[in-house]
Amino acid sequence: MRRKNFLETEQRISFYSFISLWFIGFLLFQIIPILWGFKVSLTNQMAFTVNVKYVGLANYQKLLTDAGFWYSLYTTFIYSIYNSVIQVAIGLFLALLLEKNIFGKDFFQVAFYLPYVIPIVATGWIFRLFLDKNIGLLNTFLEYLHLFSDRVNWMGTFPLLSILLANVWRVGWSLLIFIGGLSTIPQDLYDAAEVDGCGRFRMIRVITLPFLSPFIVFQLIVSFIYSYQVFILPYILNPNPLREAQLTQQTGLPKQTFFILARGYSTVFDKGRLAYGFAMLWITFLFILVFSLFFMKTLNKATYTEMETKL
Numbered sequence: 170m171r172r173k174n175f176l177e178t179e180q181r182i183s184f185y186s187f188i189s190l191w192f193i194g195f196l197l198f199q200i201i202p203i204l205w206g207f208k209v210s211l212t213n214q215m216a217f218t219v220n221v222k223y224v225g226l227a228n229y230q231k232l233l234t235d236a237g238f239w240y241s242l243y244t245t246f247i248y249s250i251y252n253s254v255i256q257v258a259i260g261l262f263l264a265l266l267l268e269k270n271i272f273g274k275d276f277f278q279v280a281f282y283l284p285y286v287i288p289i290v291a292t293g294w295i296f297r298l299f300l301d302k303n304i305g306l307l308n309t310f311l312e313y314l315h316l317f318s319d320r321v322n323w324m325g326t327f328p329l330l331s332i333l334l335a336n337v338w339r340v341g342w343s344l345l346i347f348i349g350g351l352s353t354i355p356q357d358l359y360d361a362a363e364v365d366g367c368g369r370f371r372m373i374r375v376i377t378l379p380f381l382s383p384f385i386v387f388q389l390i391v392s393f394i395y396s397y398q399v400f401i402l403p404y405i406l407n408p409n410p411l412r413e414a415q416l417t418q419q420t421g422l423p424k425q426t427f428f429i430l431a432r433g434y435s436t437v438f439d440k441g442r443l444a445y446g447f448a449m450l451w452i453t454f455l456f457i458l459v460f461s462l463f464f465m466k467t468l469n470k471a472t473y474t475e476m477e478t479k480l
Contacts (some may be wrong), residue, residue: 178332186257192447195477197438203454206447206450206451207447209443209444209447210223210226210228210229210444210445210447210448210451211223211226211228211444212444213227213444214442214443214444215439215441215442215443215444216437216441216442216443217445224444228445228447228448229367229448229451229452231445231448232362232445232452233446237432238331238429238432238449238452239283240424241427241428241429241432242429242452242453242456243430244329244424244425244426244427244428245397245399245429245430246460247329247353248329248332248333248396248399248426248428249392249393249396249397249399250393251329251333252333252336252337252392252396252399253388253389253392253393253396254389255333255337256336256337256340256343256388256392257343257385257388257389257392259337259340259343260340260342260343260344260346260347260388261343261347261385263281263340263344263347264347264348264350264351264376265347265351265373267281267344267348268348269318269352278344278348281340281341281344282341282342282344282345284338284339284340284341285325285339285340285341285345286341287339287344289339289401289402290401290405292335292338292339292402293401293402293404293405294405295335296331296334296338296405296406297324297405297406298365299323300323300331300334300406301324302320302322302323302324302325303320305320305323307323308320308321322408324406324407324408325423328403328406328408328423328425328426329425329426331406331425332399332402332403332406334404335402335406336396336399343388343392345470346384346387346388347381347384348385349384350380350381351381351382353380354376354377354380354381358376359372359376362375362376377403382471382472386465386468386469386471386472389464389468390461390464390465393457393460393461393464394457394461396445397429397453397457398430399430400426400428400430400431400434403426403427403428403431404422404431405424406426407422407423408423412433429449429453430450430453432450433446433450433453434446434451436449446472
């Protein structure tokens with residue numbers, strides 16, 4: 170009995186010892202900076218302010234009439250919806266294609282997942298070269314097919330589409346989750362449906378999609394949250410020339426891709442409006458939180474916990 174209690178105590182100590190490292194890091198690098206940012210947002214602090222005064226919610230009141238802030242919030246929301254839906258749809262489509270034992274299945278799974286492990290900065294530069302008006306492979310290919318007579322400035326004419334293309338290329342995360350989800354569906358259901366005369370598309374509708382609905386909801390919500398935090402791609406895929414590798418100090422980001430984090434960064438570091446920039450980011454955090462909870466509650470109504478649909 171004593172030995173059992175001793176082992177349980179040792180296990181508890183080991184558990185809390187290991188998890189405490191994560192808690193300490195989360196506290197130091199997440200919670201404390203977030204709370205400090207909220208405290209600063211209630212002041213008039215600038216980058217080099219000497220006399221800092223408490224102004225309450227004045228910065229938040231200014232944001233209510235800041236048209237640029239609301240436009241950035243809106244464009245980021247539109248981008249997040251597009252990116253989430255497109256990535257989940259393509260990931261599901263590829264997973265269904267690779268579900269069967271086709272030739273080269275393992276190769277295609279690795280090939281589709283590989284772009285996801287490439288750093289986002291490298292991805293941005295790859296697509297900057299790919300979409301370049303003068304030397305880009307896309308324009309060269311379209312000219313070869315005689316689809317366009319003049320080269321297209323993709324990053325300048327279609328800035329939002331350029332960023333969506335770069336993100337869709339990283340669809341491997343969605344594909345991997347759906348492949349895992351498909352492996353949880355009992356094969357007996359497909360066999361019974363086939364005996365009853367169900368076709369491929371009907372089996373997908375009444376078996377596959379209901380079982381995958383929790384995975385779909387999870388990916389839509391997580392993808393929306395991460396999409397709203399897009400930051401570096403708009404700078405790399407900026408149609409203006411990049412000088413001295415100072416990406417975030419470049420001016421002239423297209424209005425359609427001047428997303429909320431880029432505006433917040435510009436407000437804090439370029440204009441030195443520290444308190445106002447932190448207030449902007451806090452409203453963004455609350456916006457993401459509210460919409461994530463709304464999507465979770467709404468989409469959960471369409472989530473199956475068990476098969477109830479008759480074949």
